[in-house]
Amino acid sequence: MAAQRGQRNGVGDTPPAPTAAEITTPIPRVAEVPAARDRARAIPEAAVARLAVYLRVLSGMQEQGAGTVSSEELAVAAGVNSAKLRKDLSYIGSYGTRGVGYEVVVLIEEIERILGLTRKHSVAVVGIGNLGHALANYGGFPGRGFPVTALFDVDPDLVGVPVGGIPVDHIDDIPRVCAEREVSIGVIATPPPAAQAVCDRLVEAGVQCILNFAPVVLQVPDHVEVRKVDLAVELQVLSFHVARRADDAAQGDGVAGMGPDLQVNGMVVS
Numbered sequence: 025m026a027a028q029r030g031q032r033n034g035v036g037d038t039p040p041a042p043t044a045a046e047i048t049t050p051i052p053r054v055a056e057v058p059a060a061r062d063r064a065r066a067i068p069e070a071a072v073a074r075l076a077v078y079l080r081v082l083s084g085m086q087e088q089g090a091g092t093v094s095s096e097e098l099a100v101a102a103g104v105n106s107a108k109l110r111k112d113l114s115y116i117g118s119y120g121t122r123g124v125g126y127e128v129v130v131l132i133e134e135i136e137r138i139l140g141l142t143r144k145h146s147v148a149v150v151g152i153g154n155l156g157h158a159l160a161n162y163g164g165f166p167g168r169g170f171p172v173t174a175l176f177d178v179d180p181d182l183v184g185v186p187v188g189g190i191p192v193d194h195i196d197d198i199p200r201v202c203a204e205r206e207v208s209i210g211v212i213a214t215p216p217p218a219a220q221a222v223c224d225r226l227v228e229a230g231v232q233c234i235l236n237f238a239p240v241v242l243q244v245p246d247h248v249e250v251r252k253v254d255l256a257v258e259l260q261v262l263s264f265h266v267a268r269r270a271d272d273a274a275q276g277d278g279v280a281g282m283g284p285d286l287q288v289n290g291m292v293v294s
């Protein structure tokens with residue numbers, strides 16, 4: 025197995041500044057831009073996370089019938105400053121139209137395409153304990169394009185029992201069930217000692233994206249993408265910002281250290 029890779033995106037890459045013509049002239053949609061794939065590869069990791077936040081906000085605006093949105097409105101709703109928002113959207117080649125802003129429908133399409141959300145991603149959860157139950161029962165994933173279609177555990181008391189309407193299968197059935205249900209994302213919610221073996225089974229079954237909740241570093245082949253979620257890290261980041269704000273206050277400059285980015289980059293992954 026290859027060692028886990030570092031972050032793929034070039035964090036800190038700066039997109040070209042829009043020219044005056046780009047600001048006033050509608051530019052082609054992402055799909056029509058020949059270099060769209062290269063552009064997507066160059067988006068910094070943190071900007072990708074914020075694009076997902078913009079998408080959620082835009083979807084809410086669309087449900088409320090909004091046709092266009094200004095960068096200022098979208099920035100406030102997403103909790104970032106508008107300069108950062110415009111820069112993030114420039115990564116996907118979207119500059120809006122001066123005096124009009126962004127078409128909500130178009131911007132949703134562009135972000136979905138960049139995030140690879142134009143098709144559904146079937147999700148399997150492995151380890152149906154406290155966390156696995158919560159994930160399996162959470163109704164918010166299907167609407168965002170991530171239906172949970174398979175659950176696995178080793179506990180004989182759990183196998184065959186439906187959780188969130190899906191019967192739990194034994195991990196020995198990972199290859200068959202993942203193939204039948206075209207699982208593309210595996211979520212690992214097992215105790216840490218079991219996580220690597222579970223990851224290996226998922227990879228052998230053809231799953232190429234792993235979301236790992238277990239506090240271990242997983243070894244995967246190069247073609248497999250791993251994201252790690254650690255709420256303790258989130259709390260540590262919060263602690264850092266609170267401490268920084270206290271330092272600022274102690275120095276008497278009155279600058280609030282807890283900036284808007286903290287709220288947006290809510291989930292720290294590595």
Ligand SMILES: NC(=O)c1ccc[n+]([C@@H]2O[C@H](COP(=O)([O-])OP(=O)(O)OC[C@H]3O[C@@H](n4cnc5c(N)ncnc54)[C@H](O)[C@@H]3O)[C@@H](O)[C@H]2O)c1
Nearest residue numbers: 151152153154155177178213214215216218238253254255
């Ligand atoms: N990332 C986070 O912020 C976060 C938060 C909470 C928990 N966790 C982690 O998530 C994991 C699960 O936590 P929990 O509280 O749900 O634990 P839990 O003990 O309630 O559940 C673990 C489940 O995994 C199953 N299991 C054990 N070995 C397995 C194997 N080889 N294959 C498949 N299933 C197996 C058990 O039968 C059990 O149902 C732990 O690693 C925990 O540290 C992470």
